[in-house]
Amino acid sequence: MPASGQASATSLPIGSDADLAWVRQQVRQCAAQLGFGLVQQTKVVTAASELARNTLVHGGGGRVEITPLDDGRTRGLRMRFTDEGPGIRDLDLAMTDGWTSGGGLGLGLSGAKRLVHEFAVDTEPGRGTTVTAVAWVTPVPSSRTGVG
Amino acid sequence: MDVPEQAAAGSAPQRVSGFFERRREQIAQRWADAPLFRSVFTVSRDEAVEACKAVVDALSDVTATGRIEDIGAPGFATVRRQLGGMAATRARTGCTSAQIADEVAALRGPAVELLREEFPDPSTADAHESVLALTLVMSTLRLVVMETALTEGADLIERQRQQLLEVATPVIKLWEGTVAVPLIGTLDSARSQVVMESLLEAIVDQRARYAILDITGVPTVDSLVAQHLMKTVAAARLMGAECIVSGIRPAIAQTIVQLGIDLGTVVTRASLADALAYALGRQGIEVSRADAGASAR
Numbered sequence: 001m002p003a004s005g006q007a008s009a010t011s012l013p014i015g016s017d018a019d020l021a022w023v024r025q026q027v028r029q030c031a032a033q034l035g036f037g038l039v040q041q042t043k044v045v046t047a048a049s050e051l052a053r054n055t056l057v058h059g060g061g062g063r064v065e066i067t068p069l070d071d072g073r074t075r076g077l078r079m080r081f082t083d084e085g086p087g088i089r090d091l092d093l094a095m096t097d098g099w100t101s102g103g104g105l106g107l108g109l110s111g112a113k114r115l116v117h118e119f120a121v122d123t124e125p126g127r128g129t130t131v132t133a134v135a136w137v138t139p140v141p142s143s144r145t146g147v148g
Numbered sequence: 149m150d151v152p153e154q155a156a157a158g159s160a161p162q163r164v165s166g167f168f169e170r171r172r173e174q175i176a177q178r179w180a181d182a183p184l185f186r187s188v189f190t191v192s193r194d195e196a197v198e199a200c201k202a203v204v205d206a207l208s209d210v211t212a213t214g215r216i217e218d219i220g221a222p223g224f225a226t227v228r229r230q231l232g233g234m235a236a237t238r239a240r241t242g243c244t245s246a247q248i249a250d251e252v253a254a255l256r257g258p259a260v261e262l263l264r265e266e267f268p269d270p271s272t273a274d275a276h277e278s279v280l281a282l283t284l285v286m287s288t289l290r291l292v293v294m295e296t297a298l299t300e301g302a303d304l305i306e307r308q309r310q311q312l313l314e315v316a317t318p319v320i321k322l323w324e325g326t327v328a329v330p331l332i333g334t335l336d337s338a339r340s341q342v343v344m345e346s347l348l349e350a351i352v353d354q355r356a357r358y359a360i361l362d363i364t365g366v367p368t369v370d371s372l373v374a375q376h377l378m379k380t381v382a383a384a385r386l387m388g389a390e391c392i393v394s395g396i397r398p399a400i401a402q403t404i405v406q407l408g409i410d411l412g413t414v415v416t417r418a419s420l421a422d423a424l425a426y427a428l429g430r431q432g433i434e435v436s437r438a439d440a441g442a443s444a445r
């Protein structure tokens with residue numbers, strides 16, 4: 001993680017539908033400022049919407065930290081969603097397209113992963129869940145380590 | 149600052165309660181001239197005095213029970229509405245919350261002055277304790293006003309949100325048998341519920357065979373929005389109408405596909421115009437320019 005990446009992280013609460021709308025707006029604004037194109041903006045905002053809703057609905061609320069990244073070659077955006085909810089017992093299952101524990105489509109986690117370049121889930125039953133997603137302005141080889 | 153919760157007979161809060169009762173008239177007269185009451189009851193000073201008396205009575209109740217630091221004390225219940233209304237009036241004239249809080253705080257001075265007059269020797273422990281109790285109950289009153297004002301603000305926002313829900317979802321009749329809903333903004337669960345209900349109602353009322361959901365104004369289509377759209381389409385189908393989703397912008401189309409959402413069973417069109425043309429075509433209606441039609445054939 002380059003030091004410059006920590007430049008100006010924003011932390012937002014996720015506790016209501018109104019908060020979700022605010023998170024989407026902030027992510028869109030941040031992505032636009034970093035130079036993401038319209039399609040990339042739409043993808044990263046949609047991923048944020050999915051993950052923030054999971055934090056709210058499944059995690060019982062939490063926070064997101066939005067951090068602009070700059071590794072010298074390209075710019076990016078890291079979103080880290082944290083909650084202290086029930087955690088995910090079977091992560092492989094949860095990451096399966098179409099699997100839902102509720103009445104959803106079961107596409108939030110797996111779909112969000114496809115919409116960004118780097119994706120990591122850190123979860124422990126009973127302790128909570130942290131999902132980190134990174135998108136770069138231009139696609140890069142998977143050796144990039146923005147998730148860490 | 150330890151004031152006993154349970155006021156023993158003759159305790160400071162009880163003495164202050166007696167003071168409120170005895171000097172009700174004088175306190176009310178002085179408060180009626182304070183900015184808070186004067187600026188709310190601009191028409192009639194008698195009304196201001198009456199309002200002040202209600203507050204004095206409430207404070208007398210609260211101090212009698214000794215719960216002088218408790219904003220939930222039952223004694224405040226009788227004046228909560230009145231105080232909330234007064235704060236709202238001040239807020240409407242451009243007062244900030246801090247200014248309103250200051251105005252409530254300004255009521256303390258005149259009351260303390262009157263209380264001091266009751267003690268021949270203001271340096272006794274009794275005098276000090278009574279003034280302290282009065283000061284405490286007056287700051288509790290300030291908290292009650294602020295809390296009431298905040299609650300009313302939240303209620304107002306909720307009411308406006310509800311109103312917005314209704315306003316923001318008009319169902320438009322485009323043609324005999326064809327209705328459309330232009331969706332704008334965030335399609336959360338509450339909104340989609342309203343959209344679905346008004347659309348189904350319109351389908352019945354207008355005997356519509358075709359219903360167009362236009363999402364040009366929806367900035368983000370995630371799995372929940374997609375699910376709401378599909379549910380609405382399915383419900384419309386049950387009512388005997390075919391649904392067309394229009395206005396899916398290129399960036400959204402790419403995102404939906406990558407997200408893994410399958411809109412395969414839903415008829416989609418790029419624009420509202422295309423969706424209307426489709427609906428008309430299905431009803432055997434052809435639209436063409438009057439002159440072009442003449443010269444082309």
Ligand SMILES: Nc1ncnc2c1ncn2[C@@H]1O[C@H](COP(=O)(O)OP(=O)(O)OP(=O)(O)O)[C@@H](O)[C@H]1O
Pocket residue numbers: 050054055058059083085086087088094095099100101102103104105106107108109110129371372
């Ligand atoms: N933050 C979280 N805390 C606990 N469980 C979670 C969390 N995020 C996801 N899950 C679990 O993973 C499952 C899959 O999540 P996913 O977002 O893919 O689908 P969904 O939320 O059920 O439906 P949708 O497609 O509407 O998002 C959820 O049903 C839930 O059981």
Ligand SMILES: [Mg+2]
Pocket residue numbers: 050053054104107108109
């Ligand atoms: Mg989800």
